[in-house]
Amino acid sequence: MTASFVMRFFYIYRVVQLLKIFIQAGLWLFCYKIHLKNKQLFTIKGPLLIIANHPNSFLDALIIGSYYKRRVYFLARGDAFKKPIHRFLLESLNMIPVYRLREGKEFLHLNEYAFNKSIDLLNKGFAVLIFIEGICINSNELQPFKKGTARILEGIQKLNVHPRIHIAGIAFNQFRGIGKIVNLVISEMTAIPTIQNSRDRVVFNQIVFDQLKQNILIPTIPTKFNTNHFLYRIHQPYYNFIKKFVAEKTKNTVFFDSVLFTVLLFTYPIFIISLFFILKLFQIPTTIIFVTLVALPIMGKRVQE
Numbered sequence: 001m002t003a004s005f006v007m008r009f010f011y012i013y014r015v016v017q018l019l020k021i022f023i024q025a026g027l028w029l030f031c032y033k034i035h036l037k038n039k040q041l042f043t044i045k046g047p048l049l050i051i052a053n054h055p056n057s058f059l060d061a062l063i064i065g066s067y068y069k070r071r072v073y074f075l076a077r078g079d080a081f082k083k084p085i086h087r088f089l090l091e092s093l094n095m096i097p098v099y100r101l102r103e104g105k106e107f108l109h110l111n112e113y114a115f116n117k118s119i120d121l122l123n124k125g126f127a128v129l130i131f132i133e134g135i136c137i138n139s140n141e142l143q144p145f146k147k148g149t150a151r152i153l154e155g156i157q158k159l160n161v162h163p164r165i166h167i168a169g170i171a172f173n174q175f176r177g178i179g180k181i182v183n184l185v186i187s188e189m190t191a192i193p194t195i196q197n198s199r200d201r202v203v204f205n206q207i208v209f210d211q212l213k214q215n216i217l218i219p220t221i222p223t224k225f226n227t228n229h230f231l232y233r234i235h236q237p238y239y240n241f242i243k244k245f246v247a248e249k250t251k252n253t254v255f256f257d258s259v260l261f262t263v264l265l266f267t268y269p270i271f272i273i274s275l276f277f278i279l280k281l282f283q284i285p286t287t288i289i290f291v292t293l294v295a296l297p298i299m300g301k302r303v304q305e
Contacts (some may be wrong), residue, residue, distance in 0.1 A: 020066060022265070023066050024066050026265040027062065027261075029178075029268075029297055030180075030264065030265075031178075031179075031182055032180065032223065033181050033182070034181075034182045035181070035182065035183045035184065036186075037183075037184070037186065038186045038187060039067075041166060041187075041188060042067050042069055042186070045125075046125055046163070046164065047122045047123070047125050047126065047127075047162075047163035047164070048126075048163055048164050048165075048166060049128055049130065049152070049165045049166070050064065050127060050128065050129040050130070050165075050168055051130055051149055051166070051208055052064055052132070052167075052168035052169070052170060053131065053133060053140075053168075053169060053170060053216060054131035054134075054135065054136045054143075055138060055140050055170065055172060055175070056138065056170075056257050056258065057136050057138075057255050057258040058255070058258035059257050060136075060170055061074045061095075061131075063182060064170060064184065065094075067184070068127060070126075070127055071094055071126065072127045072129050073094040073095075073118070073129065074095060074096065074130070074131075075098040075114055075118065075128075075130055075148075076095040076096065076097060076098070096117050096118065097114060115148065115151055115155065118130070118152045119152055122161060123156060128152075129168075130148065132145045132149045132205070132208060133145060134146035134148065136254045137254060138175045140216060142209065142213060145208070145209065147201055149204075150195055150200075150201035150205060154195040154196070162192070165188065165192055166186050166189070167186070167189055167212050168184065168185070169184070169185045169187075169213075169216040169217065170182065170184050170185075171183045171217055171218045171219060172219070173218070173221060173223060174222075175256070175257055177223075177243060178239070178260075178264075179224070179225060180223055181221055183216075183217045183218070183219055185217055186215070187211060187214075189207070193207065234275075234296075238271050239264075242260065242264055242267060243260060268297070272293050272296065272297075275293060275296075276290075276293055
């Protein structure tokens with residue numbers, strides 16, 4: 001192992017850790033409330049297979065992964081990896097590409113890599129998050145399960161490695177913008193069957209379905225905003241511009257929320273800096289401006305009722 005490789009690994013690790021903190025802060029602002037159940041499970045070590053439903057695209061992985069006190073690798077739709085720069089960035093964020101028939105038959109052979117990569121990570125003691133439905137349709141209702149999760153578990157069991165399994169049920173009160181309420185329920189599968197054939201895979205999927213269905217608790221409180229609050233008025237032009245832009249770019253897809261969150265995450269600092277220079281034009285002391293702008297995101301939570 002060369003020194004340059006070690007330095008590159010350390011650099012990527014630190015970047016990922018800092019980005020994780022950045023994402024957690026963004027989720028705190030983007031969501032009014034994220035309710036967690038069984039928080040103690042987020043701290044376990046050793047090989048871990050996390051099986052979740054998939055109602056809200058990449059936002060599901062960001063929310064689930066941000067609460068585990070460890071690196072979490074997860075399978076993501078392969079069409080997002082087509083450009084080399086996208087592949088580099090997504091793989092740096094622990095994403096593993098998995099392809100569907102609609103992305104083209106020429107890519108399907110690469111799924112063997114995704115399965116083998118997942119098995120290898122589990123064998124090394126890492127955590128892997130899999131969305132067992134294999135599809136996202138912006139709905140809290142469970143969709144038919146795919147076979148990939150059972151195949152990965154079968155593969156790791158053949159190595160005589162028996163990972164712990166978490167069942168993660170995530171549900172949203174809405175899928176279109178900020179102020180959402182999220183319920184995330186984690187439970188552990190206690191009786192893990194040994195998978196050796198297609199019948200065992202069916203039995204396994206049924207066990208997961210029954211447990212996952214119990215973990216999906218749909219929030220009933222609607223999203224509300226105090227539109228008369230001055231903080232709402234300050235943020236409204238910026239947010240409406242970003243929201244309209246993202247809506248056009250993600251039209252007829254399930255990516256609205258995840259892209260909106262990402263764009264807001266990386267443009268909000270620019271918005272804050274812009275306010276700084278605007279306030280400087282009024283010759284307000286720098287210290288007062290700095291304190292005000294640091295407090296602005298925190299105070300912004302008051303806009304959500």
